Amino acid sequence: MRNSQFKILTNDTEENLATLHRPAKRVKNPHATDIVFLMQAMKEICESPNVAGIAATQLGKPVRIFALHLDKSKPCKFYINPKIVASSEETFEEPEGCLSVPGQSGYVERAKVVALKFEDRNGNQKFEVFNDPTGFSAKAVQHEMDHLDGVLYIDRSDRVFSEEEMEKAFYEAKAKEEKAAQDQAITDEILED
Numbered sequence: 045m046r047n048s049q050f051k052i053l054t055n056d057t058e059e060n061l062a063t064l065h066r067p068a069k070r071v072k073n074p075h076a077t078d079i080v081f082l083m084q085a086m087k088e089i090c091e092s093p094n095v096a097g098i099a100a101t102q103l104g105k106p107v108r109i110f111a112l113h114l115d116k117s118k119p120c121k122f123y124i125n126p127k128i129v130a131s132s133e134e135t136f137e138e139p140e141g142c143l144s145v146p147g148q149s150g151y152v153e154r155a156k157v158v159a160l161k162f163e164d165r166n167g168n169q170k171f172e173v174f175n176d177p178t179g180f181s182a183k184a185v186q187h188e189m190d191h192l193d194g195v196l197y198i199d200r201s202d203r204v205f206s207e208e209e210m211e212k213a214f215y216e217a218k219a220k221e222e223k224a225a226q227d228q229a230i231t232d233e234i235l236e237d
């Protein structure tokens with residue numbers, strides 16, 4: 045059961061939006077009781093199906109912590125007081141979604157690779173490079189870092205769509221591809237004759 049003390053803030057009220065737009069402060073003691081409880085709630089959310097990451101600000105707690113669950117065979121991982129220390133010049137744009145912006149998806153330009161300095165749950169300094177062929181992990185880090193700075197992806201995107209629009213665009217593109225393949229097959233047949 046999800047800890048009822050914590051609720052995911054969504055962008056449908058002015059009050060929630062104001063909280064989501066507030067930059068978070070550094071964590072002084074990762075062992076403090078309120079921080080430990082917070083991370084427990086974040087872990088539950090982050091390890092639910094179809095969730096890649098969550099930032100503390102999404103639960104209304106303005107502290108610099110996010111969690112990622114990219115490798116589903118392992119527990120989610122915490123990043124405390126994270127800082128992006130390097131980003132690739134190569135960028136890409138792919139739709140992203142957010143638990144705080146339900147039912148929508150939008151394109152944001154992100155660096156393909158990022159390097160992150162952070163502290164683990166025991167306060168040890170760590171370093172990790174997010175570099176995978178799709179750029180998904182680097183995208184997730186930049187999305188969560190934005191949350192800690194009070195930025196939502198819809199603040200950065202000039203192309204935000206509803207889930208229905210995204211689905212429609214996907215099927216239209218697929219139908220167009222199929223039509224082109226059919227036309228090509230007909231042309232090939234005529235040429236063969």
Ligand SMILES: [Zn+2]
Nearest residue numbers: 141142143144
């Ligand atoms: Zn988000």
